[in-house]
Amino acid sequence: MVVSRDKAPTAQETFMQMAQAAGLRGRLLVTIGLLILVRLGVFIPIPGIDRARFAQELQNSPLIGFLDIFSGGGISAVGIFALGILPYINASIILQLLTAAIPSLENLQKNEGEAGRRKISQITRYVSLGWAVVQSVGIALWLQRYATAGNGGPVFIAEIALALTAGAMFVMWVSELITERGIGNGASLLIFLNIVAVLPRSLGQTFELAQSGDREIVGRVAILLVVFLVMIVGIVFVQEGTRRIPIISARRQVGRRLYRERTSYLPLRLNQGGVMPIIFASAVLVLPISLAQFTQNSSGNKFLAPVNQVLSQVAIFLRPDGPTPWLYSAVYLVLIVFFSYFYASLIVNPVDMAQNLKKMGASIPGIRPGSATADYIERVLNRLTFLGAIFLGLVAIIPTAVESATRVTTFQGLGATSLLILVGVAIDTAKQIQTYVISQRYEGMVKQ
Numbered sequence: 430m431v432v433s434r435d436k437a438p439t440a441q442e443t444f445m446q447m448a449q450a451a452g453l454r455g456r457l458l459v460t461i462g463l464l465i466l467v468r469l470g471v472f473i474p475i476p477g478i479d480r481a482r483f484a485q486e487l488q489n490s491p492l493i494g495f496l497d498i499f500s501g502g503g504i505s506a507v508g509i510f511a512l513g514i515l516p517y518i519n520a521s522i523i524l525q526l527l528t529a530a531i532p533s534l535e536n537l538q539k540n541e542g543e544a545g546r547r548k549i550s551q552i553t554r555y556v557s558l559g560w561a562v563v564q565s566v567g568i569a570l571w572l573q574r575y576a577t578a579g580n581g582g583p584v585f586i587a588e589i590a591l592a593l594t595a596g597a598m599f600v601m602w603v604s605e606l607i608t609e610r611g612i613g614n615g616a617s618l619l620i621f622l623n624i625v626a627v628l629p630r631s632l633g634q635t636f637e638l639a640q641s642g643d644r645e646i647v648g649r650v651a652i653l654l655v656v657f658l659v660m661i662v663g664i665v666f667v668q669e670g671t672r673r674i675p676i677i678s679a680r681r682q683v684g685r686r687l688y689r690e691r692t693s694y695l696p697l698r699l700n701q702g703g704v705m706p707i708i709f710a711s712a713v714l715v716l717p718i719s720l721a722q723f724t725q726n727s728s729g730n731k732f733l734a735p736v737n738q739v740l741s742q743v744a745i746f747l748r749p750d751g752p753t754p755w756l757y758s759a760v761y762l763v764l765i766v767f768f769s770y771f772y773a774s775l776i777v778n779p780v781d782m783a784q785n786l787k788k789m790g791a792s793i794p795g796i797r798p799g800s801a802t803a804d805y806i807e808r809v810l811n812r813l814t815f816l817g818a819i820f821l822g823l824v825a826i827i828p829t830a831v832e833s834a835t836r837v838t839t840f841q842g843l844g845a846t847s848l849l850i851l852v853g854v855a856i857d858t859a860k861q862i863q864t865y866v867i868s869q870r871y872e873g874m875v876k877q
Contacts, residue, residue, distance in 0.1 A: 453612075453865045460611030463603050464622050470510040470599070471626075475592055477585060478507055483575045507572070509596040512564055514619045517601045520556035521616070522705070524549060529775050557601055558594070565593035612865075613858035621854040624847045656831045657848070660824055664852045667820050670699035672813055674806070678791045695782070695793075697810060700817040702772030704849040707825050709772075710764035714757075758830070762822040769818035770811075779806040824849065 474480075528534040528549070537545035569589035576585055604615030611618075635650055673694035783803035792798050796805045828848075 453862070456610065456612045456865070460607050460613065460618070463607050463611065463615075464618065467510060467513075467600055467603055467619060468622060468626065470596065471508045471513075472506060473509050475507050475509060475511075475589060477577055477588075478572055479575045479577050480507065483507065483572070509592050510600055511568070512561060512593050512597040512600075513623060514597075514600050514604055514616050516561040516564060516597045517553070517557045517604065517616055518620070519560050520553050522708075523556055523560075524553050525775060554601065558598060561594045561597040562590065565590035565597070568593060613854070613861055617850070617854045617857065620850055624851055653831055656828065660828065660848055661852060663820070664824065664849055665856070667700055667817065668703075668849075668853055668856060671696040672699065672809060673697075674809065675794055676786065676791045677794055678789065693791075695786075695806075697777070697806075697813055698817075699813050700821065701776050701810075701814060702769055702817075703853055705772050706765050706768035706818065706821055707849065709768040710761055710825070713764055714761060758826050761825060765822045765825060766815070766818040769814050769821060773810060773814045777806075777810055779803040779810060782806055821849075 524534070528538055534549065534552075537548055539545075541548070566586065569586040572589060573585060600619065604619055607613070607615030607618060635654075673696055676693050676695050678693070780803045783799060783806060786792060786802060787798045793802055793805060796802050
């Protein structure tokens, strides 16, 4: 098959290379095999738990429903992989925040090269282990209420915590193995797999609801599905949207040869933080609900009882199905805007970008090098971040609002965060596959 080396690979060429190229085919098989292994581990149950009582508790818990999406049903199944990749994701977020605050970590990331990145990865693993232990002990203490007769006590807590921690560490190792020897980012693909695993159940419930014969219900389901499709298309455009700032490289002379000015561009993404602002905002909103649930059995405690009353009232008002949904939407939007600016400041540093351009002898047309360039990049970045934050807010609020208006709750929990993760991971993985296909072209050219 004749292909152009100047064009992006077509779908036909991509599938041909996936089937014929040994390197790409091997990476795909490794990725699929490890994903299946992790998925099977979700259904290995932890013994000693009364699952009937536990299932009744889950029906009234929005926190567990939210976390269950990212574990692929592992929490509701109480399997050994119930924590999944969540401790590793939390540890990565903590390290990103600490890197901006601690100069030594920032030096490791920016100036130490590959050795520094390996040290940060090792620190992330240790933080993941500590976080997994904390979460495992908390879940074990929570599950103690649902222990079967003859179980419970310190031994039960230790066994549950050990099983969950070991499962989380195994999933973390699998994610790094996928990143190293497979296709795509391992942690992102595991979250993608967990979200996709919940989709058949939600789609089945939706189709059963639509087959009831009531035209009004069919219309509501159709409206909800159309809104989800429109949101997916919008997410694709915004995730791929960039502002290209033109850059002119100065003339330079090497020996007797004079290189003319070259024009390129500096790409600034419309959505710098990706899904992280929504994850942070959701975590803040879920925090009062989770704290209220953990302190609900403290009626006899003089200190925790009033705290539980306050947290319960806050949790009621900060729920999408509460008495003040407009307050929930307003707080959610403000948090998303705040975390969008916060995360953009961590990813892009206008001062460093201006200094790098000056060192390379490049400049933005009409803008003086140095501080003027940094101010210009910061103004553009602030506008882009505001537009991206407003879009993220709309993506986060509209599905919930449409579900409330149509009263179709079969996709409850599968909202903005899940959509952004699904689309973002799919785009990144497809780009990486295309990169391997393009590399195969150049290998063929070198052999010729």
